[in-house]
Amino acid sequence: MVRFAHMADCHLGAFGRNPELREYNLKAFEEAVDICIEREVDFIIIAGDLFHNPHPDMDVVNRAVKAMIEARGRGIRIYAVYGSHDFNISKASLIDVLESAQVFKKVVQYLHDEGKLSHVKDPTGISIAGMSGRKNRMDASYYESIDFQEPDGDAIFVFHTPLSEMKPADIHESETVPMSLLPDGYKYYAGGHVHRLLEHVKDGAPVTYPGATFGSSYTDLEREEHRGFFIVDDWNPVYIELDSFGIKREDVDATGMSTRELEEKLSALYSGKISEEIFLLKVHGELTEGVPEDIDFNEVKQKLEKAGAKTVFVNRRQLSGKNLERIKVREESTEKVEESLLEEYGTPEGVDISFAGQLLSILKTEQADGETKDDYEGRLWSDAWALINGVKIGKVSAEKDTSGQVSLSDFGGEPE
Numbered sequence: 001m002v003r004f005a006h007m008a009d010c011h012l013g014a015f016g017r018n019p020e021l022r023e024y025n026l027k028a029f030e031e032a033v034d035i036c037i038e039r040e041v042d043f044i045i046i047a048g049d050l051f052h053n054p055h056p057d058m059d060v061v062n063r064a065v066k067a068m069i070e071a072r073g074r075g076i077r078i079y080a081v082y083g084s085h086d087f088n089i090s091k092a093s094l095i096d097v098l099e100s101a102q103v104f105k106k107v108v109q110y111l112h113d114e115g116k117l118s119h120v121k122d123p124t125g126i127s128i129a130g131m132s133g134r135k136n137r138m139d140a141s142y143y144e145s146i147d148f149q150e151p152d153g154d155a156i157f158v159f160h161t162p163l164s165e166m167k168p169a170d171i172h173e174s175e176t177v178p179m180s181l182l183p184d185g186y187k188y189y190a191g192g193h194v195h196r197l198l199e200h201v202k203d204g205a206p207v208t209y210p211g212a213t214f215g216s217s218y219t220d221l222e223r224e225e226h227r228g229f230f231i232v233d234d235w236n237p238v239y240i241e242l243d244s245f246g247i248k249r250e251d252v253d254a255t256g257m258s259t260r261e262l263e264e265k266l267s268a269l270y271s272g273k274i275s276e277e278i279f280l281l282k283v284h285g286e287l288t289e290g291v292p293e294d295i296d297f298n299e300v301k302q303k304l305e306k307a308g309a310k311t312v313f314v315n316r317r318q319l320s321g322k323n324l325e326r327i328k329v330r331e332e333s334t335e336k337v338e339e340s341l342l343e344e345y346g347t348p349e350g351v352d353i354s355f356a357g358q359l360l361s362i363l364k365t366e367q368a369d370g371e372t373k374d375d376y377e378g379r380l381w382s383d384a385w386a387l388i389n390g391v392k393i394g395k396v397s398a399e400k401d402t403s404g405q406v407s408l409s410d411f412g413g414e415p416e
């Protein structure tokens, strides 16, 4: 009887700006590998996004390699495909390095000349073939371009693509591939990319996504209840939950409350003992009186920690005060809207409109493909500083945070 593990979307190195969550994420992977050793699986399949980016920090790499070498030492083989996060089209990714070091084997040997997939044969006799994730949404044509042939004997197909038949609402249809494009004749289809626990069947064979082992963004933690992976025993996937820490989610709707009422409501959250290690507090809605800034969320955070939570994250992006005015503007482009608002409502004294416009456009720059979050933030800072230093801004002075850190969102949440 064959027993193997199927995991995906470990995103090691994610939560770069939240050391606690980064650690939980690493620990989840180590725990998953430990369970694989304990359960004596024959091999482990990693269906993409083992790392959060193609060139992660060395301490992250070190932890991951240690865990995998431990498994390899027990005779457990590891097979991986690239995900959308740990693949780099122009440079070698860490996945390539670890394959060269024989930590694991990539199962994505695509034979370009023949337009076929090649299979890797595990000592159990099972063959494994895979297709990596792609960032450029060409998955469907990629699948169509390959001349799939029925595998010989028992085989597993690994993929890192959302399927239309199993599409969560937040994934766009254009990014998905219909299940009919998956090759026929495999006994197990090991999916990755979708950070959700999902199970389906194709011609009697399981088609599954284990979801993330921990998650890579605040949204993942807030939305997906499960974190774990599959152990597949005799072709039957059994989900293993990794939840030793516990996550508490509190959603507070402040609509119709004054700041004082909201403070009272929040104080009820830390009146008892909190047994979960991770506490996610979401506060949203429109206050009847006062502004969100009147509430000391830092104090709320500290009180929740005192009540037992090890890590607290407060999402108050959708909390607003009443005295925010609603303005209607009609212009042809975002830039025009901004310009007319700046003209109409003015900028702080001494700041001219074109400066404000240029600064806005710098701050709106998006993270480039393959760029790390640190590089991205560094680039925004240096561009913004070049602009600030090059312009006489009169009375308004800007000071860089002395810690050199600036968070672009409340949580440093990172995209999937």
Ligand SMILES: [Mn+2]
Pocket: 009, 011, 049, 083, 085, 193, 194, 195, 416
């Ligand atoms: Mn992923």
